[in-house]
Each structure stands twice: as structure tokens, then as C-alpha cells.
Amino acid sequence: MATVNIQNIQKNYGAVKVIHGIDIDIADGEFVALVGPSGCGKSTLLRMIAGLEEVTGGAIRIGPREVSHLPARDRDIAMVFQNYALYPHMTVADNMGFALKLKKADPAEIRTKVQRAAGILGLEKLLDRYPRQLSGGQRQRVAMGRAIVRDPQVFLFDEPLSNLDAKLRVQMRGEIKTMHQRIGTTTIYVTHDQVEAMTMADKIVVLHDGHIEQIGAPLELYDRPSNLFVAGFIGSPAMNFIDGRIEEGAFRTKKGLILPLPQGVAAAGGRDLVYGVRPEHIRAATHGIEGRATLVEGTGSEIYAKLDARGEEIACLFRERLDVRFGDTVSIDIDPARIHLFDKQTGLRL
Amino acid sequence: MASVSIDNPIDETTERRSKPARLAPNYWPFVMPALLVVSAVIVFPWLFTLWMSVNSWTLGQPRTFIGFANYLRLAQDMRFWESLWHTTTYTVLSVVLPLFFGTLAALVFDAKFPLRGFLRGIFVMPMMATPVAVALVWTMMFHPQLGVLNYLLSLVGIGPQEWIYNQTAVIPSLVLVETWQWTPLVMLIVLGGLAAVPREPYESAEIDGATAWQKFRYLTVPMIAPFLMIAVIIRSIDAIKSFDIIYAMTQGGPGTASETINIYLYNTAFAYYDIGYGSAMAVVFFLIIIALSFVLLMVRARANWSDMEER
Amino acid sequence: MTRPLITHRTLDRIGLLFVALVMISPVILFFLWMISLSLKYEIDNGAYPPIIIPENIAWSNYVKVFEENNFLLYFWNSVLVTGTATLLALVIGVPAGFGIARLKAEKSAVVIMIARMTPGLSFLIPLFLLFQWTNLIGTLWPQIIIHLVVTVPIVVWIMIGYFETTPKELEEAASIDGATTWQVFRLVALPIAKPGIVVSFILALIFSWNNFVFGIVLANRETRTLPVAVYNMLSFEQVSWGPLAAAALIVTLPVLLLTMFAQKQIVAGLTAGAVKGG
CATH class of the missing domain: 3.40.50.300 (P-loop containing nucleotide triphosphate hydrolases)
Incomplete structure (x- = not known):
């Protein structure tokens, strides 16, 4: 050895x-x-x-x-x-x-x-x-x-x-x-x-x-x-990447989708960023970000769904058994503590 | 050892240059003995032949350098041109006939039927048999009075032939023996080709409603074309050099009716011991073979449907 | 529903068998006639119409061949020349095939292809002179050496093909296991290539045994090989067919037996060699 x-x-x-x-x-x-x-x-x-x-x-x-x-x-x-x-x-x-x-x-x-x-x-x-x-x-x-x-x-x-x-x-x-x-x-x-x-x-x-x-x-x-x-x-299914900028304390995409941020990242405002969130860190919620299901795959133990939220595609992995079908509107909630922000230009983590 | 700094790029390069590619196993010792033997018995004769071809040299007499005189003499030698013509006829026939029968045989042996392996084994035997022995027995079979072939012809109402004892029949008769002996080789090559042909196109052709003939014409033939070309190349090279059968049966006769370049070359070098002239002939003969192979290889490059030949 | 199908297929197969029998008939007829000639007395061989199976079988033809023609010596010469040339070819050709395959120097194999294209006679002229100068004529060595022209290319050619298809990982695994390059060859590459060695051995043996042209130039009365000896019977004696056919059969019998027993290897080798040989 x-x-x-x-x-x-x-x-x-x-x-x-x-x-x-x-x-x-x-x-x-x-x-x-x-x-x-x-x-x-x-x-x-x-x-x-x-x-x-x-x-x-x-x-x-x-x-x-x-x-x-x-x-x-x-x-x-x-x-x-x-x-x-x-x-x-x-x-x-x-x-x-x-x-x-x-x-x-x-x-x-x-x-x-x-x-x-x-x-x-x-x-x-x-x-x-x-x-x-x-x-x-x-x-x-x-x-x-x-x-x-x-x-x-x-x-x-x-x-x-x-x-x-x-x-x-x-x-x-x-x-x-x-x-x-x-x-x-x-x-x-x-x-x-x-x-x-x-x-x-x-x-x-x-x-x-x-x-x-x-x-x-x-x-x-x-x-x-x-x-x-x-x-x-790393991670399967792969992390969602969504382009946008930080404006007024929130992450905003070009198409106007607003995503939650953790505390203290406002300093990164003013440049192009990539917002990363893993599908398994997205939960279904009664109200929150709304998206239309464009793909739903259930394995029994979990449900993998792709949502179209204001033109951004978001993949989600739900552990609970939801009754979601193609075309349904689903509300989701993202845990801001588990998101990742990257500089669009360098690709590096902030 | 661990304290040696290897961060310095200059150190690395000098070190590498002093001992290049130490990791790659050294395979040269494996090749060296063969290289020596090949240079001694193959490359040396080539060079020596070249050198002798520019000399006038009959064995037992002094040698003189004469430049390209041997080649000029060859160009004016009617016997050489005649032998070239014999070689051409002999080669063309000895390629075409085995190719035809060999392909036919391959198609049969590619199918499944009882005793196939055993019968194929018998079919292959002629190409393995000692050519001199084969020539000897054929000579007896060709005998105009006592030969079994004329008897067989008489059974179907054809009169006796003179076979190898007749000026015009001698080359076709020799080709008959050559065909008998080398059809199996073509069969084996084409059989290999048929084995490499994928099944799916046939199934899809079947669904498309192709007849058996259409399948053969539009699928089998193009797919075995590269193998047919290989057979043509090998057969051409072997036929043009054919010696044993011709020499053992006719020695180029009657007269010089079956004297091919190879036989003429033999006679020149080892019957008349005209080494210089024989060497020039060998060089020209070799160039003819190379040219022929080159042309055939070019043709083959176009007949390829797969890249199986390329590495 | 199924029955007619089966009969149809059976018919097909019988038809094919029949076609195949027709195709091999020239082969069978030839060899039968060869055996028949070798077993008949002169009277039967000269009969018209020809007799296929004679009443009196002339075993004496075979005895005559050995008694009158020094055939045992020539047989032994053939064994020595072919055996030595083939073994030498294996000893130097198998490692060479390995080296060439691993060096990815297939281009160097062009030499071997050209050697195959060169007429045997053009090797003969210079080597004949060389053997005269070195006073080797009169021994078997000239023939053994020149037979290498036949055997070495066969062995190298077939072995390159075999070593190229054996996975390189095996040799890498062996070198990681601590083997030197020689040990890799000896303990891993060689055993795996055994089928290829057998094939090249058989083919080299056959083509060397059958060789005629080298013998007529290089052999004298004492150093003749079998093909030359048989040919000389034809030219020098009052032709007597029975012993002649017997002699022909003796020459080619070892090869034919080998062909029958090793059919699979020979077919494999020739196809591989041929396909690559183009």
C-alpha cells in the first residue's frame, strides 16, 4: 500500500x-x-x-x-x-x-x-x-x-x-x-x-x-x-440551469420568471448568471412557481417531471406520489438554501 | 530520489531525450532474425538480379558490363514476344475459368446440404496436391492413343484430340489442368466472402418481393465483388508465374507453342546458362507482374463495399 | 401446412448434394484414375477401352518405385528439406509476425507481398550462383535455404494476421503482472496464437513439399527431393505408367492426407491469407 x-x-x-x-x-x-x-x-x-x-x-x-x-x-x-x-x-x-x-x-x-x-x-x-x-x-x-x-x-x-x-x-x-x-x-x-x-x-x-x-x-x-x-x-437527473440576472434581490430570467435566492447574494447583481437547482431539491407546493407539465415519468418510487414555467424548462423529481399528468399545471417550491449560482462567463461558482 | 525536483521543464526534456520511449516494449529483437533472412534470400537476389541484368555473362565465361544491351536485345527477341503472348493467353484463361467455376462452387457450398464438409474437403484436394504429380497423371490422361480423356470423349461421340501434343491445343489443355487445380482456391475465397455477407439485406429484399435471381444479381454479386477481385488478383499473379505444370508436361513444347515467359526465362538461365540475359528477362517479367498487380489493385479499390481490407 | 415445406427443403438439399457431386466428379475421377494407373500392369494400362479396376492388382509397381529409383533417399531428402525449412521459418517467422503486428509496421509486410509476386526463378539465378561460389551445391543446404523463400513469407503473413487480432490488453495485463517483453510473447501471445501457428506450419509444409522449381536447378542425384525425382522418372526412363503413377501418388499422398486431416485449419489459413494477401 x-x-x-x-x-x-x-x-x-x-x-x-x-x-x-x-x-x-x-x-x-x-x-x-x-x-x-x-x-x-x-x-x-x-x-x-x-x-x-x-x-x-x-x-x-x-x-x-x-x-x-x-x-x-x-x-x-x-x-x-x-x-x-x-x-x-x-x-x-x-x-x-x-x-x-x-x-x-x-x-x-x-x-x-x-x-x-x-x-x-x-x-x-x-x-x-x-x-x-x-x-x-x-x-x-x-x-x-x-x-x-x-x-x-x-x-x-x-x-x-x-x-x-x-x-x-x-x-x-x-x-x-x-x-x-x-x-x-x-x-x-x-x-x-x-x-x-x-x-x-x-x-x-x-x-x-x-x-x-x-x-x-x-x-x-x-x-x-x-x-x-x-x-x-455530478447528480442524476442532471441539475437545472437557468440563465438570468439578480435584480432587486431576486433571480429574474429574461422571460420574467422569478426564482428564490438565499440571503446575501445580492452582491452578484449586474452580470449574467446561471441559476442551478437539482431536480430533487424542488418540492411540490400549493402555491409558488407555476409550470405546465411537458413530460411526466413515474417509476413508482418517484416522479420525474419537466415543467414549462414561463418558457423556462425545469426538471423536477418528486418523492411523493402526485397526480400529475401531461399538460397539468403544477406549483413548485425551490429551497433557496440548496441552489447554486454560477458566473455565466467563467462558469465558476459564485 | 524523491527530493529531485521535476518541476523544471528543461530537466524533463533533456532527460526524455536521453532515454526515449523506455516504456514502449522493444519489438525489434523479434523482427531482426526474419529481417536478416529476408534480406539474404529475398532482397539480396533482387539487387543481384538487377546488377546481373546489365552484364553480359554466360556461366563459365568472363563477365562484361554492357549497360542496357540485354534489355535492347529483349525488345528485339521474337521468341520473348511470342512467350509474352503465350503467357497472356494462358493467364487470362487461367483466371477466367477458375473464377467462373470457383464462384459457382462457392454458391453451392455456401448452401446447406448433407455431407457438405466432407465434399468440400475433397473439392479442395487438387490445390494441395503436388503439381508435378498432378502434371504427370494428366500427361498420361492426355495421351492421344491410350489416354482416358480421349476414351471419355469417344463415349459422347467426339473424335480423339491431340491435347498437349498439338500446337494449338496445348495451351487450352494446360489451362484445363490449371483450372482443375486452382478452382478450389477461388471457391475458398468466394466462400469466405459469402460468409461475410450480412443476412438482413436478404430478409428485407424478401419483404420487398425480390426474386431469387434479383437477390443474387443485386445483393450477392455486389457484396462478394471485393472477394472476386481478390481472387482475380491472386489467380493472376499465380497464373502468370505458372511453372511446374507447364514445365513438367510440355517444357514449353511442342516446339515453343507453350513457352511462357517463365519457361523461356528458365531455359535462358539454366539451359543456356545465359545469366545476364536471363536476369534482364527476370527484371522485365517482375515489372510486368508489378504493373499487373497495380492495375488490379486500382480496380479493386473501386469494387470495395466495405472497409474490411483497410486497417 | 408444415409437411410440404419440409419435403420442399429436403428436395432442395438432395438437389444441392447432387450438384455438389457433379462438381467434385473431376476431382474424384482424377484421383481414382491415378490410383487405378498405379495398381495396373503395363498390359492393363495400355488397354483400350481403359480398364478401371484390373483383375490383377500390381502392388509391384510400388515396390519397383522404391527398389529402382532410390526413392527412400529422395523421400528422406524431401523430409529434411521441407522439415528444416518449415521449422526454421517458424522459429524466425512467428516472432517476426508478433513484432511486425505490435510495431504496427504492416507496411513492412509489403516486402513479403512482393516476395509472393516475384517469380521463383528470379530468386534462383542469384542464389544458384551464390551456392556455387560457397561450394554448398551437393548438400541439402541450398535447397533448405531457398525453401525459406516459400516458407518464411507464409508464416510471417499468417502470424501478422493472428497477432493483430489478439487483444492488446492481454499483453498489457501481462506486463503489469511483471512480465518482460519476451515473457509476454512466450507466455501469453504465443499460446494464444497456437491455432495460427498450426495453420502456418501446415501451409508452409505443404507448399515447401510441393515445390519443384528449386529442386530441378539446385539438386543433383544425391540431393533430389521427391517432386524432382518423379519428374526425372518421366524424362529418363522408357515411360512405364504403373510405377510412374505409383511414384506420383507417393509424392502427393502425405500432402493429401494432411489436407484431409487438417482441412479446417487449411481452409481458415488460405482464406485469411488470401483475403489479406490481396
Whole structure:
């Protein structure tokens, strides 16, 4: 186990800059999620940490060691790939013990370690099978087992759940988290799915176009997104963004919709702003802002509705079972303490 | 180690330049042995042939540099032009006929019927059989008096033929053997093409009311066109170089009636030991093949409906 | 409702089977006639109308081939030349296929394509001279070396195709697991490419075994391979059909047996090689 320290890492492919100087500090035993839309550079960053991709500039340290230019095999890391990358010609046990075999470890020791990892993951009965005989979830577990057996300094995960169906994904999410809690190895986890990042990580790094948008604990990102990108990326369904200005102590859109503000923000008056409110922070009320329902989707546990309020579209998530139909007029109330204001120009939180 | 400052960009670049791309695995050691062998047995002969082609050199006699005289001699050599004509006829026929029968066979073997795998296995055997052995047995079958082919013809009322022993029949007879041997290759290539053809267009054509012929004409043919082109290219290159069958059956005879460039080249270099002239011929022959392949590749580029060839 | 459909389909299938039988009839007739010729005495072979199954089977034709023509030596020569050339080609060609695929240097494979387009004779002239100068003529080495012209391109070509399709993640996983590049090749890439190695092995074997043109130039009485030996029987002896057909059958039988047993691999290899070979 070790800390990971990433300093001013850059990556160019020819003239194309993919990563523009990134700094991340990861504490010993921490579970860090790198999250962002596809093409944001998160996989490239992970592959540079793994040693599969050369860094163009900057330094990577694992523990006290600088590893920026070490080949992958000398970095003492383990990685779980998106498509698992199990060796098709080896049994589950051989797959898991491969790294130790390369280190010329004692066969008996390999067997014990493989057994122990198989125990953690419930793979005891599958040790003699070949990867092709396993289901998707089992392959996923073997890939994790291969990482565990190594007992490396750092675990790297590259979108490990994206090949699984929705139900299995939720289950494996739990298993990875449990595994991390049991073993406590420093983990870097790449995903494009913010729900995965939110549920599993101690710390989330939001990447966008090769830049870090924000680093923070999941709830910090949810409660205080530092810019429009993070605000829109974290949280599902996505936050409502409404353009307007502060005038006379209230937020007013061009079309004349007035939205409530918390105390003490009047200072931001006079420039273009974006008003952000999460759908789940909007409540139905007997009177308040009125809007016509243009979309109503009920899942049983909640109702997702889009309202047209004076030409502004507002998405709401109601926990109570309202009788709302398409075209109905609904009154809503926004909790001013839970709204976010951003500068329209810079995109930064006020 | 940890105390070394790496914030200085100048440090980084100099360090990187001194040890470039250390992470990328070094694959050159894997390629080197083959590279050596290929240069020794493939590239060296090319260069050596080029050099010899500008020399007058008969084995056992001194060598003299004569520039392009060998090439000029070739341009005036009637026997060469004749052999070029033989090569052309032989190649065209040996492409067209296997292409026709091979496509037909592929369409049959693409369908499902009992014993398909077994019969396809038998069908493929000619192309694997040793050409010399094949040529030998065909020679016996072509025998004007005792050959089984004339007997078979007599059964359907056709008089005896002279086959490879006749000036005009010899090339078609050789093409018959070539077709017999290489139709399976075309079949395999087209079969591969048919396997790559998606099912959905057929289903939608069926719904649109297409007849079996229309489906073949408007769906199958355009979709296997790239594979037909591949078959044409491979067949052309192989047919133009054909040696074993011709040499073993006729050695270019009777007279020089079946002497292709390849046979003439062999005779020049290894019967008359006229190494310089033979080398010039080899160079010209090689250029003809390259030109042919180039033209065919250009045609193919237009026949492609998918990008399966491109990486 | 369903019954007529089934009969219709059955009819279709029987029809196709019939068409297929017609199509392979030239193949079957040829090989039957080859066997028939090889098992008949001279009188039966010269009979008109031809006899297909003779009353007296002439096994002696086969005995004659071996007794009178040094055929065991030539068979052994063929085994040595083909075997060595194929094994050498695997030893250098399989790693090369791996390296080229990973270096993404497919363009370098153009050399191999051009080698396939070059007439064998244009390799022969310079190498023939080279072997004369180096005094290798009279040994099997000239033939082994020149057969590499046939076997190496086949192996490299097929292996490039195989290594390109094996997922790169496996090799990355292995390097993270601590494998050196050589170990990645040896322990991961190679075992996965086993089917490709088998295919290229079989094809190289067949095309090397069948090769004729190199032998007629480079071989002498002691170093002949089988195809050359058979050809020489045709030209030098008072042609006697029975032993000649027997000899032809002996030459090609190993290849035909291999074709039958490894049909699937051969078809796969030829199709892949052909499709890429364009």
C-alpha cells in the first residue's frame, strides 16, 4: 500500500495535447475515482500511472518512488481492465497466480495466496475453469482476484463494470467497495458513470478535456460543485440551469420568471448568471412557481417531471406520489438554501 | 530520489531525450532474425538480379558490363514476344475459368446440404496436391492413343484430340489442368466472402418481393465483388508465374507453342546458362507482374463495399 | 401446412448434394484414375477401352518405385528439406509476425507481398550462383535455404494476421503482472496464437513439399527431393505408367492426407491469407 502522487502530468500525441498538467494527491488506502465524459483523458491518465503509456511531462510517484519512466512490471501495481483481459489459455487459478509465477514464487505459496483471494471473492469452485466457461460477473471477479493475489501497492481499475448488465453492475459495485474496505489497498478507479464514482469513491477527480475540473469527496462535489461542468456532470437527473440576472434581490430570467435566492447574494447583481437547482431539491407546493407539465415519468418510487414555467424548462423529481399528468399545471417550491449560482462567463461558482 | 525536483521543464526534456520511449516494449529483437533472412534470400537476389541484368555473362565465361544491351536485345527477341503472348493467353484463361467455376462452387457450398464438409474437403484436394504429380497423371490422361480423356470423349461421340501434343491445343489443355487445380482456391475465397455477407439485406429484399435471381444479381454479386477481385488478383499473379505444370508436361513444347515467359526465362538461365540475359528477362517479367498487380489493385479499390481490407 | 415445406427443403438439399457431386466428379475421377494407373500392369494400362479396376492388382509397381529409383533417399531428402525449412521459418517467422503486428509496421509486410509476386526463378539465378561460389551445391543446404523463400513469407503473413487480432490488453495485463517483453510473447501471445501457428506450419509444409522449381536447378542425384525425382522418372526412363503413377501418388499422398486431416485449419489459413494477401 502506498500514496500516489501525480505532479504536473502532461500527455501529448504529436501536437495534440490530451492532458494539460494534472496534479493529484492520493492518500494511502484511499479510493479515488477518475470520472469524466469519454475523451476527457481519464483512461490515458490511468494508463500513464500503470506504465502502459509514456508521460510527456511531469512525475508520478508511488510511495516515495518516482515511477514516471519505469516499465509497468516494475511499478508494483495491479490493474483490472474493461474487458478483464483474462488469459484465455490459463485456468482461473493460473490467471490469478500468473504474476507470482513470474516472480518465481514458491508454488505452495502461490496456491495459498490464490486460495485466499478466491475465498474473498467466492471463486473457490471455479479455480480449475477456463475464462471462456465463466459468466461476465465471474470473469470480473477473477480479474479482481488477479489483482488481489498480487498484493500490490495500488489497484487500478479501468471502467471495470461497463461490460456488465445493469443489475450485475450494482452488485459488483458493492463487491468492489467491500473488497476495498477489507483489503484497504490504495485504489484508482476510472469510470464515466458518476453514480459509480459517487457510491464507491472516497475522493472524486472530475476530468474534462484533459483538465481537472474539481477534486473532492462525493458529497462535496454534489453540494458545492465548483463550476458548471461539475454541477452538470455530478447528480442524476442532471441539475437545472437557468440563465438570468439578480435584480432587486431576486433571480429574474429574461422571460420574467422569478426564482428564490438565499440571503446575501445580492452582491452578484449586474452580470449574467446561471441559476442551478437539482431536480430533487424542488418540492411540490400549493402555491409558488407555476409550470405546465411537458413530460411526466413515474417509476413508482418517484416522479420525474419537466415543467414549462414561463418558457423556462425545469426538471423536477418528486418523492411523493402526485397526480400529475401531461399538460397539468403544477406549483413548485425551490429551497433557496440548496441552489447554486454560477458566473455565466467563467462558469465558476459564485 | 524523491527530493529531485521535476518541476523544471528543461530537466524533463533533456532527460526524455536521453532515454526515449523506455516504456514502449522493444519489438525489434523479434523482427531482426526474419529481417536478416529476408534480406539474404529475398532482397539480396533482387539487387543481384538487377546488377546481373546489365552484364553480359554466360556461366563459365568472363563477365562484361554492357549497360542496357540485354534489355535492347529483349525488345528485339521474337521468341520473348511470342512467350509474352503465350503467357497472356494462358493467364487470362487461367483466371477466367477458375473464377467462373470457383464462384459457382462457392454458391453451392455456401448452401446447406448433407455431407457438405466432407465434399468440400475433397473439392479442395487438387490445390494441395503436388503439381508435378498432378502434371504427370494428366500427361498420361492426355495421351492421344491410350489416354482416358480421349476414351471419355469417344463415349459422347467426339473424335480423339491431340491435347498437349498439338500446337494449338496445348495451351487450352494446360489451362484445363490449371483450372482443375486452382478452382478450389477461388471457391475458398468466394466462400469466405459469402460468409461475410450480412443476412438482413436478404430478409428485407424478401419483404420487398425480390426474386431469387434479383437477390443474387443485386445483393450477392455486389457484396462478394471485393472477394472476386481478390481472387482475380491472386489467380493472376499465380497464373502468370505458372511453372511446374507447364514445365513438367510440355517444357514449353511442342516446339515453343507453350513457352511462357517463365519457361523461356528458365531455359535462358539454366539451359543456356545465359545469366545476364536471363536476369534482364527476370527484371522485365517482375515489372510486368508489378504493373499487373497495380492495375488490379486500382480496380479493386473501386469494387470495395466495405472497409474490411483497410486497417 | 408444415409437411410440404419440409419435403420442399429436403428436395432442395438432395438437389444441392447432387450438384455438389457433379462438381467434385473431376476431382474424384482424377484421383481414382491415378490410383487405378498405379495398381495396373503395363498390359492393363495400355488397354483400350481403359480398364478401371484390373483383375490383377500390381502392388509391384510400388515396390519397383522404391527398389529402382532410390526413392527412400529422395523421400528422406524431401523430409529434411521441407522439415528444416518449415521449422526454421517458424522459429524466425512467428516472432517476426508478433513484432511486425505490435510495431504496427504492416507496411513492412509489403516486402513479403512482393516476395509472393516475384517469380521463383528470379530468386534462383542469384542464389544458384551464390551456392556455387560457397561450394554448398551437393548438400541439402541450398535447397533448405531457398525453401525459406516459400516458407518464411507464409508464416510471417499468417502470424501478422493472428497477432493483430489478439487483444492488446492481454499483453498489457501481462506486463503489469511483471512480465518482460519476451515473457509476454512466450507466455501469453504465443499460446494464444497456437491455432495460427498450426495453420502456418501446415501451409508452409505443404507448399515447401510441393515445390519443384528449386529442386530441378539446385539438386543433383544425391540431393533430389521427391517432386524432382518423379519428374526425372518421366524424362529418363522408357515411360512405364504403373510405377510412374505409383511414384506420383507417393509424392502427393502425405500432402493429401494432411489436407484431409487438417482441412479446417487449411481452409481458415488460405482464406485469411488470401483475403489479406490481396
